[in-house]
Amino acid sequence: METTKIGWIGLGLMGTPMAQQLVKAGYPVTVYNRNKDKEAALKELGAGTAITPAELIEQSDVIIIMVTDDKAINDIFHSDEGLLNAGVSGKVIINMSTVSPAISKEIAMLCAAQGNAYLDAPVSGSVKQAETAQLVIMVGGDAAVFERVKSILEALGKSATLIGDVGAGNVAKLAINTLLGIHAQGLAEAVILAKQNGISPETLLNLLNNGALANPFMKIKGEAIMNGNYNAAFSLDNIVKDLKLAQDIGLSSPLGEAALKTYAAAQPQFGGEDLIAVIKHIV
Numbered sequence: 001m002e003t004t005k006i007g008w009i010g011l012g013l014m015g016t017p018m019a020q021q022l023v024k025a026g027y028p029v030t031v032y033n034r035n036k037d038k039e040a041a042l043k044e045l046g047a048g049t050a051i052t053p054a055e056l057i058e059q060s061d062v063i064i065i066m067v068t069d070d071k072a073i074n075d076i077f078h079s080d081e082g083l084l085n086a087g088v089s090g091k092v093i094i095n096m097s098t099v100s101p102a103i104s105k106e107i108a109m110l111c112a113a114q115g116n117a118y119l120d121a122p123v124s125g126s127v128k129q130a131e132t133a134q135l136v137i138m139v140g141g142d143a144a145v146f147e148r149v150k151s152i153l154e155a156l157g158k159s160a161t162l163i164g165d166v167g168a169g170n171v172a173k174l175a176i177n178t179l180l181g182i183h184a185q186g187l188a189e190a191v192i193l194a195k196q197n198g199i200s201p202e203t204l205l206n207l208l209n210n211g212a213l214a215n216p217f218m219k220i221k222g223e224a225i226m227n228g229n230y231n232a233a234f235s236l237d238n239i240v241k242d243l244k245l246a247q248d249i250g251l252s253s254p255l256g257e258a259a260l261k262t263y264a265a266a267q268p269q270f271g272g273e274d275l276i277a278v279i280k281h282i283v
Contacts, residue, residue, distance in 0.1 A: 002027040004152065007060030009053060009076055010097070011038040013232070014123070015066035017130040018096075018156050022064075023047055025155040032056045052081035062092045062149055069241055070103045077107055089115030092149055096121045096137070098177065098238070100245050101167030104140065108166040117145040120166060121153060122173035126233040128220075134158045140168035171249065177242040178251060180217070181259040181275065184239075187221055188279035201226055221276040230273040230280070237271040239263050 004027060008019040011033040023029050023045045030048040032055075033039050039049050050056035053076050057063050063083065065076060073095065077084045083093065093111055095104060095118065108118035119141035129135045135157035139146055146162045153160035163172050194204040205222035208214060224230065243251070243260040251257070266281035 004028075005030070005059065005061045006152065007032065007050065007056040007063040008042075008047075008066075009033070009056065009063065010066040010072075011035075011042065012066070012068070013127050014130050016041055017127065018066060018135075019047070019064075020045060021130075021133050021156050022152070027152070027155070030056060030059050053077075053079070053083045054081045054086040057083050057086045057088055057091055057093075060091065062094065062152060064152075065093070065095045065097055067097045068238070069097070070099050073097060073099055073103055073107065077110070084110055084114065087114075091116045092119070092145060093117065094119045094121050094149060094153075096123055098122045098173050098242055098245075099170060101140075101170040101174075101249060104167045104170050108141070117142060118166065119145060119149070120169040121160070122169050123157060124173070124176050125157070126220075128233070129157075137161070138163050138169040138172040140164055140166045140170065174242060174246040174249065174251075177239065178246045178256050178259070180234075181239045181243055181263060182255045183217060184221060184275050185259050185262055185278055185282070187218060188225075188276065188282050191222075191225055191279065192283050221274075224274060224276050225279060230270075230277040232272060232274045234275055235271065236263055236267060236273055236275045236277055239275045240267050240271070 006022055006027050006029045008029055008031045019031060019042055030050050031039055031042045032050045032053055076082055093116060104120040111118040119139055121137050121139045123135040123137050125135040133156055137153050137157045137160040139162045143162060150160055163169050191201045191204060209219050240263045266278050270277040
């Protein structure tokens with residue numbers, strides 16, 4: 001029986017199945033979410049609940065955060081009942097959200113001043129990988145702290161790798177998501193070009209999935225296109241957010257800038273759908 005008490009913040013599309021993995025692995029888990037209805041699935045598995053982030057950190061040894069953006073992180077740490085206002089020490093805080101390296105560095109310093117450790121640990125993978133504990137986790141922070149919590153991270157993914165100092169995990173994730181955005185737009189453009197010239201998406205995708213360009217992402221998003229299924233596994237809103245964060249740390253390459261321009265133009269109509277919905281904007 002695992003004895004490390006884990007506090008979990010953020011029960012969205014990714015956070016819920018990830019927190020469930022930790023409960024199934026035998027960890028005592030307490031959750032906090034602004035929308036209390038989303039806590040029900042974890043309560044059914046035996047997880048506890050906390051009213052505020054401050055209450056959560058008081059009850060936990062390790063706190064894991066999986067939320068949308070820098071604004072949510074600021075709220076979780078700086079609000080009147082936030083993590084920094086609990087006045088506790090000796091905790092490890094793992095931020096698995098895709099946020100800016102700058103906010104990780106800022107929050108890490110504030111945590112350290114209170115005697116707490118901070119790691120940034122964003123993930124590569126979507127809902128399916130979260131549900132099957134097959135995420136790839138990239139970590140920034142102190143090596144000794146990473147070793148202390150590595151087994152927890154390994155309950156969530158197929159690999160957990162220390163990349164460098166605080167913020168390094170965020171940088172790696174933004175580089176990966178830049179390629180993700182470029183890849184999805186490229187797939188959409190190839191399908192459209194083929195279709196305009198009499199080749200069905202099914203035919204093209206069968207060729208792609210059996211050729212040198214085949215990969216899991218191509219297969220998953222190709223099936224989404226063929227089925228007209230644009231329910232968000234990773235939303236178009238989020239790829240715009242991540243490409244803007246990448247731009248903030250220096251993304252200025254031709255393909256990266258073109259992808260951001262395309263997704264930003266598609267966002268008003270398709271932002272809540274999956275990023276492959278960009279095909280409906282391009283067509």
